[in-house]
Amino acid sequence: MGSLFPKKPRQKSKSEPLSSKIPLTDELLKKSLANMEDLEIIALNTNIGTVFLYYIKTLIDNERLNEVIVEPLNHCSKDQIAKCLMNAKIEKLSNLEEAEKKIVQGSILLYDPTQNHWFATLLETPLSRSIEPPETETVIYGAKDSFVEQIDQNITMIRQRLPVTALKTETFNIGSLSRTKVVMMYIEDITNPEFITIAREKIKAIDFDQFLDSSQVAAFMEDHKNTPFPQFLETERPDACSNSLALGKIVFLVDKTAYGLVGPINFFHLFQSPEDYFLRWIIASFLRCIRFSSFFLALTLVPLYVAITTHNYEILPLQILYVLLETRSKLPFTPFWEATLMLITLEIIKEASLRMPTKSGQILGVIGGIVIGQATVQAGFVSNVFIVLVGISAIASFLVPNYLMTKIITLLQFFLLVLSSLLGIPGIVLGMIIIIAHLVGLTSLKQPYFAPITPLYLKDWNDLFIRGPLTSIKERPSFLSPLQRWRIKKRR
Amino acid sequence: MKGYKPTSLLFVFCFLIVMSGCSPYTENNIVEEIAPVIFWSIKNDPNGQLSITTLVPPLIKETKQTFTLKVDLIKQGGKEFNLKYYRELKTGQLRMLFINKELAFKGIRTLINTLFTDPDVSSRLYIVIVDGDFEAYLKNQLSKQPSLDYFLYRMLKHYEKYNQGDMSIVNLHEFMKQLYSPFQDPILPVFKADKNNFTYEGTALFHGDKLKTTINNMDDQIFQLLGNDRYVKLLALPKQKLVLGRVRSKVEFRLDQTTKVLHVTDQINGRLEEYQGNKNLLNQSELSSLNKEVEVYLEHETTELLKNMQKEKVDPLQIGLLTTSPFFERMTSKEWKDQWENIKLDVHFSLKIQPVTTGNKM
Numbered sequence: 001m002g003s004l005f006p007k008k009p010r011q012k013s014k015s016e017p018l019s020s021k022i023p024l025t026d027e028l029l030k031k032s033l034a035n036m037e038d039l040e041i042i043a044l045n046t047n048i049g050t051v052f053l054y055y056i057k058t059l060i061d062n063e064r065l066n067e068v069i070v071e072p073l074n075h076c077s078k079d080q081i082a083k084c085l086m087n088a089k090i091e092k093l094s095n096l097e098e099a100e101k102k103i104v105q106g107s108i109l110l111y112d113p114t115q116n117h118w119f120a121t122l123l124e125t126p127l128s129r130s131i132e133p134p135e136t137e138t139v140i141y142g143a144k145d146s147f148v149e150q151i152d153q154n155i156t157m158i159r160q161r162l163p164v165t166a167l168k169t170e171t172f173n174i175g176s177l178s179r180t181k182v183v184m185m186y187i188e189d190i191t192n193p194e195f196i197t198i199a200r201e202k203i204k205a206i207d208f209d210q211f212l213d214s215s216q217v218a219a220f221m222e223d224h225k226n227t228p229f230p231q232f233l234e235t236e237r238p239d240a241c242s243n244s245l246a247l248g249k250i251v252f253l254v255d256k257t258a259y260g261l262v263g264p265i266n267f268f269h270l271f272q273s274p275e276d277y278f279l280r281w282i283i284a285s286f287l288r289c290i291r292f293s294s295f296f297l298a299l300t301l302v303p304l305y306v307a308i309t310t311h312n313y314e315i316l317p318l319q320i321l322y323v324l325l326e327t328r329s330k331l332p333f334t335p336f337w338e339a340t341l342m343l344i345t346l347e348i349i350k351e352a353s354l355r356m357p358t359k360s361g362q363i364l365g366v367i368g369g370i371v372i373g374q375a376t377v378q379a380g381f382v383s384n385v386f387i388v389l390v391g392i393s394a395i396a397s398f399l400v401p402n403y404l405m406t407k408i409i410t411l412l413q414f415f416l417l418v419l420s421s422l423l424g425i426p427g428i429v430l431g432m433i434i435i436i437a438h439l440v441g442l443t444s445l446k447q448p449y450f451a452p453i454t455p456l457y458l459k460d461w462n463d464l465f466i467r468g469p470l471t472s473i474k475e476r477p478s479f480l481s482p483l484q485r486w487r488i489k490k491r492r
Numbered sequence: 493m494k495g496y497k498p499t500s501l502l503f504v505f506c507f508l509i510v511m512s513g514c515s516p517y518t519e520n521n522i523v524e525e526i527a528p529v530i531f532w533s534i535k536n537d538p539n540g541q542l543s544i545t546t547l548v549p550p551l552i553k554e555t556k557q558t559f560t561l562k563v564d565l566i567k568q569g570g571k572e573f574n575l576k577y578y579r580e581l582k583t584g585q586l587r588m589l590f591i592n593k594e595l596a597f598k599g600i601r602t603l604i605n606t607l608f609t610d611p612d613v614s615s616r617l618y619i620v621i622v623d624g625d626f627e628a629y630l631k632n633q634l635s636k637q638p639s640l641d642y643f644l645y646r647m648l649k650h651y652e653k654y655n656q657g658d659m660s661i662v663n664l665h666e667f668m669k670q671l672y673s674p675f676q677d678p679i680l681p682v683f684k685a686d687k688n689n690f691t692y693e694g695t696a697l698f699h700g701d702k703l704k705t706t707i708n709n710m711d712d713q714i715f716q717l718l719g720n721d722r723y724v725k726l727l728a729l730p731k732q733k734l735v736l737g738r739v740r741s742k743v744e745f746r747l748d749q750t751t752k753v754l755h756v757t758d759q760i761n762g763r764l765e766e767y768q769g770n771k772n773l774l775n776q777s778e779l780s781s782l783n784k785e786v787e788v789y790l791e792h793e794t795t796e797l798l799k800n801m802q803k804e805k806v807d808p809l810q811i812g813l814l815t816t817s818p819f820f821e822r823m824t825s826k827e828w829k830d831q832w833e834n835i836k837l838d839v840h841f842s843l844k845i846q847p848v849t850t851g852n853k854m
Contacts, residue, residue, distance in 0.1 A: 308523075309522065309523045310520070310521065310522055311519060311520070311521050312521070313521050313523050313526070313528060313582070313584055313585065314528075314584035314585060314612065314614065316585075318530070318551075318585065318587060318642065318645055318646075319646075321523075321528065321551060321585060322551045322639075322642060324523060325523055325524070325528075325551045325552055326551075326552065326553065328523055328524045329524055329552055330524075331524060334522055335522065335523075433502060433503075436502065437498070437499045437502035437503060438499070440498040440499060440502065441496060441498065441499040454498055
């Protein structure tokens with residue numbers, strides 16, 4: 001019997017790249033660029049003869065076209081295009097694929113039929129925004145600039161902070177459709193060459209058609225795909241990137257993305273804020289401890305409530321049980337469903353406020369906080385003790401500086417919630433063991449994700465849960481195996 | 493492959509915990525569906541049965557009632573309570589156990605062992621000896637004090653926490669420790685109960701698991717100074733017409749080599765909080781004479797208390813420990829008990845009063 005839906009024979013895609021060996025001719029180029037309304041072909045009469053300009057008008061800077069190409073060619077007495085265009089960076093082209101690449105990236109192709117020479121010069125229109133303060137990693141003290149979508153500007157911001165020749169950059173192009181430029185940055189004398197090799201191989205192995213964001217690049221470079229934990233630190237701060245480079249890490253900048261990727265990282269880097277290094281060490285350490293505590297609190301507070309109210313009522317002090325019994329005595333839902341419904345409602349509010357304009361978001365806050373919070377308690381759907389716990393848990397989850405981590409908390413909360421409702425407090429312990437076991441098994445650029453705890457690097461503990469005085473952090477993290485261990489000249 | 497080893501090891505560790513630990517089958521204890529009882533009151537019945545009383549519903553602002561059952565076994569009582577009430581009564585929050593004095597005289601080892609081996613019952617369970625009709629007090633107070641059970645617990649917790657020398661509060665763990673210690677006899681607080689009152693009487697002294705005697709008033713105060721808290725917030729001495737406040741004692745018990753004489757030295761520091769006598773305390777010699785008077789009085793009272801303990805063959809102050817040494821026992825627990833009643837006492841008090849009064853003679 002034949003299939004109900006017979007498969008159509010797979011047609012070869014028209015957009016598959018032509019061989020790079022095809023010589024570049026006027027006809028072939030026109031054929032390749034057919035049906036592009038924004039394509040401009042201009043014939044320019046010059047002393048050399050007629051020169052043809054091919055370009056996509058939506059991609060190039062039309063003002064500079066006259067200044068850099070047309071005027072010099074009109075007033076040129078030389079016999080070659082390359083000699084006339086002294087102010088432009090001219091490249092000679094030899095094959096069709098190269099020409100296609102250049103024209104779609106914002107170059108102007110110049111064709112001299114008399115000598116049958118093809119040239120390309122980049123005249124890309126500068127579509128960039130001004131440098132603004134960071135949005136997701138705001139600090140009180142510290143730099144107020146953040147990455148933009150222009151990769152060259154981002155490289156400049158890092159280079160200004162690290163004006164050394166040892167800061168190397170390697171450029172890669174990924175994505176068969178987007179042809180996204182990825183720049184890998186590292187400090188040659190510090191970063192372990194093993195990481196560079198691994199990173200280089202990973203980038204080269206990327207095979208996908210389009211990349212719109214650095215997180216998509218990270219997804220292809222990660223060692224572990226099926227984990228909620230990020231294995232690259234995404235940051236919009238050039239100072240954070242330069243600090244990471246100085247420690248011996250690698251930074252990846254992706255064109256058209258305002259976020260850089262940092263790797264290899266460990267789990268504890270996700271709790272570090274750039275401000276940690278600008279504040280007094282005691283205050284910074286205190287804030288860091290608060291962050292770790294609030295992560296743990298956000299993760300376990302709601303599951304703990306469910307575990308206690310479902311199984312382990314014995315562990316509660318009588319004073320608290322007295323309050324809890326009073327509030328729960330007339331509720332229609334079991335603790336598990338009460339928690340699940342409230343957490344889902346909270347997530348709906350969070351998501352909705354993210355998608356809304358600022359003013360609508362404020363209204364949503366009022367609706368969510370007052371109407372839903374207060375009304376559910378008064379209606380007798382949820383206990384007021386639980387509302388307090390959900391509030392604390394939600395606020396605590398926002399203390400983690402990394403946005404991706406705040407999202408992970410929600411997921412893990414549900415995981416622990418199910419375990420706690422089934423097994424009580426042993427369920428939470430079991431869940432935590434599973435999470436820690438999973439974290440221990442992860443790697444970032446093949447380096448252990450739970451270092452410096454497992455494997456144990458005691459020296460790195462000076463900048464782990466506490467941020468020791470800067471004067472005492474004289475060594476780079478051991479787990480990065482840097483070529484230069486010491487950060488001070490005296491010991492090198 | 494790098495991460496699999498620690499992961500698998502952690503899983504093994506986790507399963508070991510589960511296997512060696514508690515049962516994986518959790519009890520359904522949804523708090524709105526259960527009634528976690530706070531106390532049990534147990535007394536012996538003339539028929540040889542046990543009479544167990546509790547208050548339901550515990551901790552909730554609902555009309556309360558007392559449940560009393562006559563049973564042969566304690567656990568049987570716990571089970572049969574459930575048949576009388578719509579919520580399942582759970583013992584996971586059992587915080588107080590009131591034992592009738594008559595039952596305590598007969599021995600409470602089996603009762604205590606049953607509760608101690610129950611994994612649901614916390615070792616922080618307070619044990620109280622009740623002299624009188626506790627059930628009558630409960631029934632009478634219910635209308636006036638709906639959360640009576642809760643506030644009784646708060647009272648015991650308060651006096652346990654702050655060790656002010658007001659009461660000898662003992663929990664299950666402490667009682668078991670004392671019960672099975674070869675050189676110590678257990679103690680428990682005694683409360684007197686009647687229809688309208690529930691008041692602290694003193695300390696019950698046990699010989700093994702059987703109640704031997706009760707000490708109260710001044711004896712109880714001295715007992716607090718000698719062994720329990722070694723601190724009394726207010727020490728009232730009506731014969732000397734004074735009250736000492738914040739009394740701290742530094743006691744030293746010393747047995748001589750022949751174990752024939754027990755030397756008790758007690759350094760006491762306290763503030764003179766109130767004085768109604770005729771001495772002018774601004775005069776140093778009169779203050780010293782008052783000091784001496786109090787010392788003599790305390791020495792006499794302490795000697796009487798210790799003699800009483802010897803007579804009853806109880807040693808709640810762990811004096812028997814003085815017969816032991818790091819490497820060998822000089823005498824067994826039984827030998828010590830026989831020896832204890834014949835030991836001579838040499839009690840010496842050294843009192844330091846901080847006068848804060850201006851004196852009464854002008």
